Amino acid sequence: MNILLTGGAGFIGSNLAQYLLKTYPNDKVITFDKLTYAGNLESLKSVEGNSSHIFIKGDICDAPLVRKTFKDYDIDAVLHLAAESHVDRSILGPKEFIETNVMGTFTLLEEAKNAWGSGSENVFVNVSTDEVYGSLGKTGAFTELTPYAPNSPYSASKASADHLVRSYFHTFGLKVITTHCSNNYGAFQFPEKLIPVIILNALARKKLPIYGDGLNIRDWIHVLDHARGIDVALRSGKAGEVYNFGADAEWTNIDLVRFICSELDELRPATDTRPYSDLIEFVKDRPGHDQRYAIDSSKAKTELGWSPENDFKTAMRSTIKWYLDNLDWTERVKSGEYISYYAENYKDR
Numbered sequence: 001m002n003i004l005l006t007g008g009a010g011f012i013g014s015n016l017a018q019y020l021l022k023t024y025p026n027d028k029v030i031t032f033d034k035l036t037y038a039g040n041l042e043s044l045k046s047v048e049g050n051s052s053h054i055f056i057k058g059d060i061c062d063a064p065l066v067r068k069t070f071k072d073y074d075i076d077a078v079l080h081l082a083a084e085s086h087v088d089r090s091i092l093g094p095k096e097f098i099e100t101n102v103m104g105t106f107t108l109l110e111e112a113k114n115a116w117g118s119g120s121e122n123v124f125v126n127v128s129t130d131e132v133y134g135s136l137g138k139t140g141a142f143t144e145l146t147p148y149a150p151n152s153p154y155s156a157s158k159a160s161a162d163h164l165v166r167s168y169f170h171t172f173g174l175k176v177i178t179t180h181c182s183n184n185y186g187a188f189q190f191p192e193k194l195i196p197v198i199i200l201n202a203l204a205r206k207k208l209p210i211y212g213d214g215l216n217i218r219d220w221i222h223v224l225d226h227a228r229g230i231d232v233a234l235r236s237g238k239a240g241e242v243y244n245f246g247a248d249a250e251w252t253n254i255d256l257v258r259f260i261c262s263e264l265d266e267l268r269p270a271t272d273t274r275p276y277s278d279l280i281e282f283v284k285d286r287p288g289h290d291q292r293y294a295i296d297s298s299k300a301k302t303e304l305g306w307s308p309e310n311d312f313k314t315a316m317r318s319t320i321k322w323y324l325d326n327l328d329w330t331e332r333v334k335s336g337e338y339i340s341y342y343a344e345n346y347k348d349r
């Protein structure tokens with residue numbers, strides 16, 4: 001297959017590109033990425049020089065370039081991950097979220113439909129999030145039948161994209177599949193999401209900012225389990241269907257941060273010997289902060305034969321070690337465009 005992977009220089013995309021190229025040496029992966037602040041070619045270093053990998057710097061809203069890419073590389077599958085992905089940024093400035101997540105997805109759908117023509121068996125996988133389902137109470141979990149109730153401009157933009165994707169199946173017969181995943185952790189996550197923020201701030205002995213009372217719950221999955229899920233959805237999923245991926249690892253933010261701190265106390269004890277958890281500080285809550293996410297992945301398990309392979313505590317320990325071993329990566333990706341944004345919006349950190 002010639003696979004168009006959008007957003008392949010981001011966190012999940014770069015892990016997915018590495019996974020696909022290792023697992024399917026006969027497939028070609030065409031990574032298409034705008035290289036925003038969140039996209040870094042350095043995350044794709046391990047596949048540099050691999051003749052099955054092509055990188056194209058481009059914006060998914062650029063219809064002529066997307067059209068040319070379909071034609072030049074005879075694309076026969078799309079894994080669509082390109083997005084503005086950070087909830088906090090969507091609160092500070094939603095416009096780019098609407099442009100990339102809604103208009104960009106629309107552009108890709110149009111170009112796939114036109115390039116493949118009617119009756120094509122080629123598949124378009126739309127990688128979405130559990131956040132489109134809104135917030136849960138104390139019990140229950142999101143299933144594929146949970147009604148949409150997005151609460152942030154980010155989740156609303158992803159929900160809009162999902163609806164467009166669905167409509168291209170029903171109206172035009174485009175073979176689409178949408179996946180919803182819970183919070184990912186692992187190597188190459190951009191250092192403004194919770195886990196890398198905590199690790200890097202702790203090492204720098206800066207405060208560890210916890211929004212609100214820290215009792216919000218996220219359901220964590222290792223990024224490579226998500227990557228395998230996307231791949232199996234592409235190869236074994238049914239067109240028009242939706243699959244949820246999660247790994248049954250619900251943590252309150254405060255417990256998760258305390259766990260990371262205790263791991264760091266062992267792996268990299270602070271020179272003043274004070275526990276890292278001393279740095280925890282409760283800060284102003286995120287507006288519209290969803291209380292709890294939890295995913296029911298029984299459909300993916302029974303219909304796709306997928307299940308997560310990584311145990312949370314073991315894989316989280318490896319993730320912390322990865323950051324400790326790759327501090328130069330974090331420094332480099334935080335340079336440039338990101339620095340000025342951070343200075344302007346997160347002065348107090």
Ligand code: NAD
Nearest residue numbers: 007009010011012034035036038039059060082083085184
């Ligand atoms: P990320 O922010 O790390 O990466 C996004 C990538 O998209 C970057 O490389 C960026 O340069 C690229 N991009 C942004 N705008 C673009 C545009 N207009 N044209 C082309 N490329 C563009 O995000 P991530 O965490 O890797 O998430 C990837 C996808 O998975 C997103 O669609 C996100 O909604 C979804 N998702 C993420 C999570 C998670 O926990 N991170 C969970 C579920 C779903």
Ligand code: DAU
Nearest residue numbers: 085086087129131182183192193194197209210211216253
């Ligand atoms: O659920 C899937 C989603 O997970 C994806 O769709 C998003 O792209 C991804 O960014 C992630 O969204 P979250 O908002 O859940 O992730 P984030 O790492 O920003 O925050 C995780 C939790 O930690 C959330 O409850 C907010 C809280 N938080 C976050 C930061 C950055 C803090 O308490 N302090 C922080 O500094």
